[in-house]
Amino acid sequence: MSTQPHDVEQLIKREYKYGFSTDIDQEILPPGLNEDVIRAISAKKGEPEFMLNWRLEAYRHWLTMKEPSWAHVHYPKIDYQAVSYYAAPKSKEDAPKSLDEVDPKLLETYEKLGIPLHERARLAGVAVDAVFDSVSVTTTFKEKLGEAGVIFCSFSEAVHNHPELVQKYLGTVVPAGDNYFAALNAAVFSDGSFVYIPKGVRCPMELSTYFRINAMDTGQFERTLIIAEEGSHVSYLEGCTAPQRDRNQLHAAVVELIALDDAEIKYSTVQNWYPGDEEGKGGIYNFVTKRGECRGRNSKISWTQVEAGSAITWKYPSCILLGDNSVGEFYSVAVGNNMQQIDSGTKMIHVGKNTHSTIISKGISAGRANNAYRGLVKVTGGADGARNYTQCDSLLLGDRCGAHTYPYIEVKNPSAQVEHEATTSKIGDDQIFYLKQRGISEEDAVNMIVNGFCKEVFGELPMEFAVEAQALLAVSLEGAVG
Amino acid sequence: MLKIQNLQARVENGTQILKGIDLEVKAGEVHAIMGPNGSGKSTLCQVLGGRDGYEVTGGSVDYLGQDLFELETEERAREGLLLGFQYPVEIPGVKNIYLLKEAYNAQRKHRGEPEADTFQFLKLVREKLNTMQMDESFLHRAVNVGFSGGEKKRNEILQMLVLEPRLALLDETDSGLDIDALKVVSEGVNKLRSPDRAIVLVTHYQRLLSHIEPDFVHVLSDGRIIKSGDKTLAHELERNGYHGIIEEAA
Numbered sequence: 001m002s003t004q005p006h007d008v009e010q011l012i013k014r015e016y017k018y019g020f021s022t023d024i025d026q027e028i029l030p031p032g033l034n035e036d037v038i039r040a041i042s043a044k045k046g047e048p049e050f051m052l053n054w055r056l057e058a059y060r061h062w063l064t065m066k067e068p069s070w071a072h073v074h075y076p077k078i079d080y081q082a083v084s085y086y087a088a089p090k091s092k093e094d095a096p097k098s099l100d101e102v103d104p105k106l107l108e109t110y111e112k113l114g115i116p117l118h119e120r121a122r123l124a125g126v127a128v129d130a131v132f133d134s135v136s137v138t139t140t141f142k143e144k145l146g147e148a149g150v151i152f153c154s155f156s157e158a159v160h161n162h163p164e165l166v167q168k169y170l171g172t173v174v175p176a177g178d179n180y181f182a183a184l185n186a187a188v189f190s191d192g193s194f195v196y197i198p199k200g201v202r203c204p205m206e207l208s209t210y211f212r213i214n215a216m217d218t219g220q221f222e223r224t225l226i227i228a229e230e231g232s233h234v235s236y237l238e239g240c241t242a243p244q245r246d247r248n249q250l251h252a253a254v255v256e257l258i259a260l261d262d263a264e265i266k267y268s269t270v271q272n273w274y275p276g277d278e279e280g281k282g283g284i285y286n287f288v289t290k291r292g293e294c295r296g297r298n299s300k301i302s303w304t305q306v307e308a309g310s311a312i313t314w315k316y317p318s319c320i321l322l323g324d325n326s327v328g329e330f331y332s333v334a335v336g337n338n339m340q341q342i343d344s345g346t347k348m349i350h351v352g353k354n355t356h357s358t359i360i361s362k363g364i365s366a367g368r369a370n371n372a373y374r375g376l377v378k379v380t381g382g383a384d385g386a387r388n389y390t391q392c393d394s395l396l397l398g399d400r401c402g403a404h405t406y407p408y409i410e411v412k413n414p415s416a417q418v419e420h421e422a423t424t425s426k427i428g429d430d431q432i433f434y435l436k437q438r439g440i441s442e443e444d445a446v447n448m449i450v451n452g453f454c455k456e457v458f459g460e461l462p463m464e465f466a467v468e469a470q471a472l473l474a475v476s477l478e479g480a481v482g
Numbered sequence: 483m484l485k486i487q488n489l490q491a492r493v494e495n496g497t498q499i500l501k502g503i504d505l506e507v508k509a510g511e512v513h514a515i516m517g518p519n520g521s522g523k524s525t526l527c528q529v530l531g532g533r534d535g536y537e538v539t540g541g542s543v544d545y546l547g548q549d550l551f552e553l554e555t556e557e558r559a560r561e562g563l564l565l566g567f568q569y570p571v572e573i574p575g576v577k578n579i580y581l582l583k584e585a586y587n588a589q590r591k592h593r594g595e596p597e598a599d600t601f602q603f604l605k606l607v608r609e610k611l612n613t614m615q616m617d618e619s620f621l622h623r624a625v626n627v628g629f630s631g632g633e634k635k636r637n638e639i640l641q642m643l644v645l646e647p648r649l650a651l652l653d654e655t656d657s658g659l660d661i662d663a664l665k666v667v668s669e670g671v672n673k674l675r676s677p678d679r680a681i682v683l684v685t686h687y688q689r690l691l692s693h694i695e696p697d698f699v700h701v702l703s704d705g706r707i708i709k710s711g712d713k714t715l716a717h718e719l720e721r722n723g724y725h726g727i728i729e730e731a732a
Contacts, residue, residue, distance in 0.1 A: 428571070429534065429535070430571050431571050431572075433531075433532075433533050433534070433555065433571075434567065434570070434573070435573070435581070436532070436554075436555040436556045436559065437531050437532065437533075437555060437556075437558075437559050437564065437565050437567075438559055438564070438581065438584075438585035438588075438641065438645070439556050439559035439560040439585050439588035439589050439592070439645075440556060440559075440581075440584055440585060440588055441556050441588075442556070444584070444588075448573070448576050448580075448581070448584070449573060449576070451575070451576070452573055452574055452575025452576035452624065454575070455575035455576075456575075
């Protein structure tokens with residue numbers, strides 16, 4: 001495994017050397033959105049014409065769309081003209097110069113998560129200079145992937161080096177005009193990740209955004225595209241497992257996964273964007289479209305997510321099960337504390353025959369948070385033998401938070417089997433007393449109960465992510481009881 | 483070890499339940515507290531164990547030379563005051579072995595000892611499992627989830643055997659047990675008996691006491707101990723019922 005913490009630490013110490021060409025460093029476009037801005041973004045990135053046209057088309061479509069309002073979330077109207085659409089890479093001038101300038105509370109959190117000192121600085125956005133040469137680590141890992149024929153690079157790089165792949169697959173799962181935020185992303189996205197696993201290849205390591213540090217700094221509009229060719233296999237870990245302070249308010253990302261015959265994609269996320277303070281000030285609006293298509297027979301796409309951050313989460317990683325015998329999975333833990341609002345879930349669209357899907361959703365609400373599960377299971381007419389199992393559990397801490405479940409089930413094939421189970425429970429005083437009476441502190445007792453509740457999902461996470469997810473939960477729920 | 487003087491307690495902003503309890507328990511002793519429903523037996527256990535929701539309105543409790551009420555619930559447990567629950571609580575997703583180990587280590591940490599070595603800890607637990615005639619698969623089941631009444635009670639005693647309390651407070655450990663399970667549980671409790679450990683059994687029925695022989699028996703009624711004696715008091719209760727004794731005391 002190459003995501004050894006040691007390697008990661010080394011990598012994080014240095015600046016990213018790939019992707020952006022140096023001439024656009026530190027440039028920020030003035031706020032506002034129009035066709036000129038989009039042309040400017042495309043030009044800065046030196047994109048081929050098909051990309052520019054795709055962006056413009058998306059933008060024109062976006063103009064005709066309305067911001068969705070069906071989610072169980074509330075926020076003041078976003079002024080899209082007040083946003084700067086090219087804020088990446090971030091300017092270093094207004095970044096804190098040292099850890100002394102960073103909010104002590106944030107540092108305390110890092111301490112609890114056990115994040116090494118130098119990494120804390122990076123996470124807090126401190127403009128640190130790379131003092132550690134770890135190019136060799138990256139080289140080793142690039143070489144190893146290269147030998148296997150795996151392409152793993154920034155989206156910008158892919159546009160330059162593999163335009164035929166990008167053109168073939170971009171927007172085929174999440175079309176440019178799919179929804180309001182996806183259209184906005186298509187028009188202005190700054191960068192993201194690109195993965196291509198050739199036929200029959202089992203990716204020799206778990207791919208992680210850890211390796212692409214600048215993916216953290218590409219700001220609000222990232223785009224990820226993963227293609228698994230016939231018989232290939234890849235596990236992708238996304239995200240930042242520590243709090244990330246970000247001035248940007250709106251984060252509208254798009255992820256597209258494509259699995260061909262007998263291919264398997266496992267996509268794991270630990271999302272921990274800044275959730276805002278106790279009073280609900282600040283924080284990220286995380287409006288993300290993630291969708292995978294099981295395009296081939298016997299293909300499989302598995303989403304695992306731990307959503308702990310963001311002021312508002314609007315996110316429904318979905319699977320379109322086109323190929324016969326294809327499998328879609330969704331394992332989710334969504335934690336909301338303080339004033340956080342979460343509207344998250346999945347869509348499983350059964351099109352092929354004998355397609356199976358599993359949904360395990362665990363929602364945890366504390367403080368005054370609102371946590372909604374919204375899920376669609378759709379079985380189309382031709383999907384003979386489709387099966388779905390949905391389990392949707394909510395856990396409440398305290399009595400000022402809310403849990404909501406909105407299951408949608410559409411079945412057009414009589415041979416389908418669809419099961420839905422839902423529970424809502426409260427962390428009981430009796431549970432906490434029981435554990436305390438065994439010598440366990442209240443904080444540990446709450447963590448133990450919450451981790452037990454999430455066990456089925458954590459079991460799906462790669463080992464090192466699972467450990468961090470547990471630590472993250474503990475931090476997120478601090479002070480939620482008692 | 484435990485000295486209760488004129489203890490009075492009520493449900494927070496509610497009914498007065500304990501109306502002046504006096505009880506002294508020394509190391510090596512086994513006490514049985516008996517009494518009819520609603521006499522305050524469970525409340526006494528909860529108050530001593532440190533459950534929220536009760537208010538001590540008078541009196542004092544000294545545990546090992548400390549004011550018990552100055553200790554947090556978890557500190558009491560770490561100091562060896564363990565409550566065996568009448569209704570053991572389910573903790574979904576948390577393995578029995580995990581809880582045992584966390585509890586064991588919390589205690590060790592409290593005493594300034596290093597955490598237990600996993601291998602040795604497992605060896606210790608296996609021994610205790612044998613005593614309780616429990617299968618090793620118990621360790622990997624979620625705490626009390628899907629356990630039968632008897633299994634839950636066995637699990638409570640298993641925890642006691644592993645955590646080795648100085649004062650074990652067993653609240654109706656015999657309720658819900660069939661005869662075979664009662665024997666196993668009693669055997670476990672008898673294993674706990676030692677010169678430096680005290681046991682307080684709270685029970686409705688004399689039948690537990692034919693398996694675990696107490697040194698002292700107390701009758702609790704309406705929040706007070708109205709009669710104390712040796713094990714023959716339990717037999718007397720069995721013959722005459724609580725009614726006779728309560729009338730006699732009145």
